[in-house]
Amino acid sequence: MKNLKNIFIVLFMVLILMKTVSATEKENIPIELTVNYGQDLTNDNTVILGLNVDEEVKKNDLKVQFSIDNKNWKGYDSKKDIWKFGISSKYQHYYPKFNIGTVAGNRDIYVKVTDSKGRVGYGKTNIVYSPEKNNPRIDSINNLTKGSGRGTETDPYIVNDKNIRIKINTINAKKVSYSANGKEWSNWKRINGNTTNLNIVLGKINSKVFLKTKNEYGVESTSKRINYIIDKKSPKLDISTKYNSFIATNGVVKFDIATKDDKSKFVDFNIIINLNGNLVKKSGRVINYIKDKLTYKEITIKGLPKGVFNTKVEVIDSAGNKNIKYIKIKSLE
Helix, strand or coil, X not given: CHHHHHHHHHHHHHHHHHHHHHHHHHHECCEEEEXXXXXCEECCCEEEEEEEXXXXXXXXXXXXEEECCCCCCEEEECCCCEEEECCCECCXXXXXXXXXXXXXXXXXXEEEEECCCCCEEEEEEEEEECCHHHCCEXXXXXXXXXXXXXXXXXXXXXXXXXXXXXXXXXXCCCEEEEECCCCCEXXXXXXXXXXXXEEEECCCCEEEEEEEEECCCCCECCCEEEEEEECCCCCEEEEECCCCCEXXXXXXXXXXXXXXXXXXXXXXXXXXXXXXXXXEEEEEEEECCCCCCCEEEEEEECCCCCEEEEEEEEEECCCCCEEEEEEEEEECC
């Protein structure tokens, strides 16, 4: 009798356990909730919700509600195309124009599904909301390396060093990244304030640098491209005169300088005459109209006293490369 009693007790416990498992299964409806077809980020605070329910569940009997705080629930009236608090939606695969609020950042969305038997299923998803007004962008780019140009395709920055430094002014940006090909990007560098400087090593003589930023929510800006030319070669310089030497008559001397540079559109010149300790300087610019050909410019210097004067002729290309030559000017009057 005692053994029989024990058997009944075991069977009773098994039945209770089976009912508990069955009740648990009935209380849960397997569901999956998505937002904007699986996107992680949105600029719009109205989104599309996607709902998938287990195939064995009778979908026509379901009551569906959504919430952004897991407390206040609302449903979608498909006939009127409106959302209302306190009502339930009918089941459908997608629910349009669900408002996630106006607060930027990570937004949680909850769903509650109930069938006619009282079983309930819960789901949750999230998306990052960043309004368009918060979108990051690059306001301006300045080359801090010695050289010239504007960084455009037709007017690239011309520098004489592969190690360059760039100043970037940004709007709504927290991080910046750069690339040499627009495909492989550097690690993100944090921006303090709206301005940051980048040290970049150029790889080729004709180089491109791509820049992009992102805001605190992960929204990335469109990339901007700047163009560089590395020029380490000094410009060519010839100095010539119609006479055998550089002679000044009546305090006036004339001679020609000829320059050539295959990468710069212009070459600056400085002529410095040492008048017994007093330096007289004449400066100007020679435009290189024809590539790979010397461009001549006539130089006229007036007011020279009588004597022989050491003169320095210096030309500087757009990258800062220099060529220097020295001549002696003999003034007869």
